[in-house]
Amino acid sequence: MKRIVILISGRGSNMQALLEANLPCRIAAVISNRADAQGLEIARMHGIPVAVIPHNNYPDRAAFDAALAEIIDSYATDLVVLAGFMRILTANFVERYRGRLINIHPSLLPAYPGIDTHQRALQAGTRIHGCTVHFVTPDLDHGPIIIQAAVPVLRDDTPQSLSARVLCEEHRIYPQAVRWLCRNQVWLDEIGRVASDRLEQPGAAL
Ligand code: GAR
Secondary structure (H helix, E strand, C coil): CEEEEEEECCCCHHHHHHHCCCCCEEEEEEEECCCCCCHHHHHHHCCCCEEECCHHHCCCHHHHHHHHHHHHHHCCCCEEEECCCCCCCCHHHHHHCCCCEEEEECCCCCCCCCCCHHHHHHHCCCCEEEEEEEECCCCCCCCCEEEEEEEECCCCCCHHHHHHHHHHHHHHHHHHHHHHHHCCCEEECCCCCEEECCCCCHHHCC
16 A cells, blocks of 8 residues: 655645545545644644754755655655645656655646736636646646536636635546556556556546
8 A cells, every 4th residue: 555645834724625525545644844734733642753954944955845845755655745825846856756745736737837827817708617627747737637517617716715625626636647557557657647447537537
């Protein structure tokens, strides 16, 4: 059974969805870069070991990422799952976990990488919005896509109402993606594409 580590920075609702999804893996630990992340308490209540690595304690990103990698590796981790982890990771770190590091992002990538995705989608007048699970590459929010889910943008939406609609879909597709990875049904191939043992494209299985 694969061992996964979940990285969070705040609320932890995606982490909670993963903890409660009865996945075919062992969730070895939850790690946060912030001691006050609400998700830490949720993880503790689920009996998952937690660790905090405050990024402010390190002189630069490289030092923080080295400390993070050390603790991740101490759990004999097969898969690193970013769930609202709001730190940019160095290329060194990303390469170290090539094909074993995934992220969820609240937009239909490649649209709206970065922050404030819901507000930017509303400002642009877009009619369809959503979320994406992807392998992490050094190019921020641009890695190969594993699965996406779309939601309509409604006339009276605010960033909050749109975010809530997208979040429901995040909680559905992230466990699905992790399940595929844990069962070796989806992987990153040698040339950096998402490969699958399924007849259809993974992201088309919605
Ligand atoms: C989620 O919407 C996630 O997609 C987003 O942060 C939120 C975390 O919520 N991640 C990013 O924006 C990463 N670029 P959560 O802590 O309740 O899972």
